[in-house]
Structure formats: structure tokens, C-alpha cells
Amino acid sequence: MSDRTESHGPPSQQGKLNRREMLAYSAAFGGAFVAAQGLAADDAPKPPSLTAAGAPKSARKPTKRYLMKKSINLWALPYPAKMTLKDCFELCADAGFDGIEINYALEGDLCPDTSDADIKAIGDMARKAGVQISGVCSFLFWPYAFTHADPERREQGVQLAMKMTGAARLLGTDNLLVVPGSVYAPWIPDEPPVPHDVALQRATDAVKRLIPEATKQGVYLNMENIFANGFLHSPQEMNAFVDQFNSPHVQVHFDTGNIMQYHFPEHWIPILGKRIKNIHLKEYSKKVHEFNLNAFRLLLDGTTDWPAVLEALDKTGYRGYLTFEYFNPFPHWHEAIVYHTADALDRMLGIKA
Secondary structure (H helix, E strand, O other), rough: OOOOOOOOOOOOOOOOOHHHHHHHHHHHHOOOHHOOOOOOOOOOOOOOEOOOOOEEEEEOOOOOOOOOOOEHHHHHHHOOOOOOOHHHHHHHHHHHEEEEEEEOOOOOOOOOOOOHHHHHHHHHHHHHHEEEEEEEOOHHOOOOOOOOOOOHHHHHHHHHHHHHHHHHHHHHHOEEEEEEOOOOOOOOOHHHHOOOOHHHHHHHHHHHHHHHHHHHHHOEEEEEEOHHHHOOOHHHHHHHHOOOOOOOEEEEEEOHHHHHHOOOOOHHHHHHHHHHHEEOOOOOOOOOOOOHHHHHEOOOOOOOOOOHHHHHHHHHOOOOOEEEEEOOOOOOHHHHHHHHHHHHHHOOOOOOO
16 A cells, blocks of 8 residues: 555646635735746736746837936945945946936035035046036935924024035036925924924025025025925925926926835826926835835835836936935945946836847
8 A cells, every 4th residue: 555645637736725825925925926936826917928038028128218317326335434435436437327426414525624625526536437426415404404493403404505505516516405394304203393384484495595505506406305204295385385486496306216105206207397407216115114214125126117207207308317316235245236226227218128
């Protein structure tokens, strides 16, 4: 008598998962992954067929060529802990980026104490390496918000923004990202929220003070949309805020990822239209059901409908920089982020098929 259990029927019919198992596996790993293992139900979509070279046929379709420029923010790199500005510029140029967005801080290479000559030298260093400065960004708009409850903090914020405006010109860029304010900062829960009408008035007053300096320097004050700040939560609100100044030097810095928790960037873009002067091309995953830095992903590893976003931008006539912003540099082989991002942008923009 044999102890072996004989198999009856084809392998595809053996050991089928029950519905409960299927739901559990799909919830944990995703339906597409489970289907690729041959575990999907009979009526589920099958994985794409492969070409002779072993790649999905869909991957070989060329993308429409979009005439926008590739850029990356320095936060994606371990600067200044492990890399110098020169290292960053040379690495990004080698990867094929057109520009790099630099960050203004309280200390370091670009800060209030940096001389005009040294700021200009940073821009020259970037261009010598083969990249342009695509814009100036700063985290300082949070602790020194234009809408802060403390009037001294508000004044510091305006003075810092004045210095950033001059720094942008010296660096050779006309783009300054401006966070117009916030109702609250979720990472400081003990700080009382600012009423929306008060925040709106304070932000308006601050930007009005900056316009003469921006005009003098030939720099654009580009208002960034941020969902976590509880302020300017729709494209209509952003348009109304920007348009009230009636100044060509007040525009929009559109961030694709900052609205993804509840909104869709391809819906904002046609409404913002020609006001968009600069862009953060930030990937986001709606699979993370809260707003935190872990929801921001490497390009193409999220839930953004990039074909729709790029087409919407193209229809507005946008031809500026697409700056990838990321806050978690790799602890090892940190250059991998740069090369991955450059390659992803090449494919998205139709530079590579």
C-alpha cells in the first residue's frame, strides 16, 4: 500500500485558494502581484504577454515627447553630511539633469550669512558642472511662517524671504518657492491653529511686502500648494490668492504630491493654467492612508497618473523644470536615487522609449 497521494487533474486546478485566502493575499501584496503568481481566479485578468526579449509589450510603446526640463532637489541627496555641493552638482550633471533646486537654510553654504560673492560662486559652480539652478526652496517658511502667531517670527519670515529673493538672483535663477502660510503645522500639535481669515490676511500682507524686492531682482515669488498646512486647499483658492496681487512676479509653484491625499494633480493643472511657473514632481502613494513623508515615493512607485499629469501640463504650454523632491536619501549608494530619477524622467518625457 502506497502512502503517496495521487494527483488527479491538471496542475492549474490543484490547490486553488479559497475566496478568503485570495482576499487576504491580495490585500497584503496587491491583486496584480497575486495574479502574476498564477493564483488569481479563473476570470481575473492575466499578466501581460512577453515579447521575445522578455519585456511586456506595453513597455515598448514610445512615449510622447514632452519639452520640459529635468531637475532634482538637493534633499534627495545626503548633503551636507556626506556630499559637498560640488559633488551634488557633478553627480546630477552626470545623470543628465538640466537643473538642480537648492535649499536656503539658517546655516551652511546658502544661508543669511553667505556673502553675495559666495552665493554667485555657487551658481557658477553648478553651471561649470553642467547644471542650472532651477530654483530656490527653503524649509524656513515653516518655523518662520508669514502666518505665525508670534509677530516677531512673522517679521523674521519676511526678512528671510527678502534675502532668498536676492540669493535667487545671484544664483542665476528667477524662481523662489514661497510657502504663503499655514493654519497649523500637524507636526507641532501643541501650537494653536491660526483662524483661516487671519492666516489669509497675514499671508497677503507678507507677500505684498515682498513684491517690490522681487520686481527689483527679477525673481518670481511662486506660491506652493501644501495640503498639510490647512491653507489654500483648492486651485480656485490658490488662483484667487495669486491674482489679488495683480503682479507678474507672483505665480504658482505647483507640487503634484502635496495634494494627492485627497485630490488629483491632473485636475488642478488646467485650473491653475499659466500661473504655474515651477513644479515639484513629487510621487505619492494613496495606499498610505495618512499624510507623512513615507507617502512620498520614488518616481513611478506611487499612484500618480503621470500620463494624465504630463498631458495636462503640456496643454497649458508649460516648458519649465520638473523638479523631483524627496526627503529620504539612501543611506548606502545614495547616487542610485539620482540615476533612477533621471531614467524615470527620461521615460516619462519620451526621451527614452
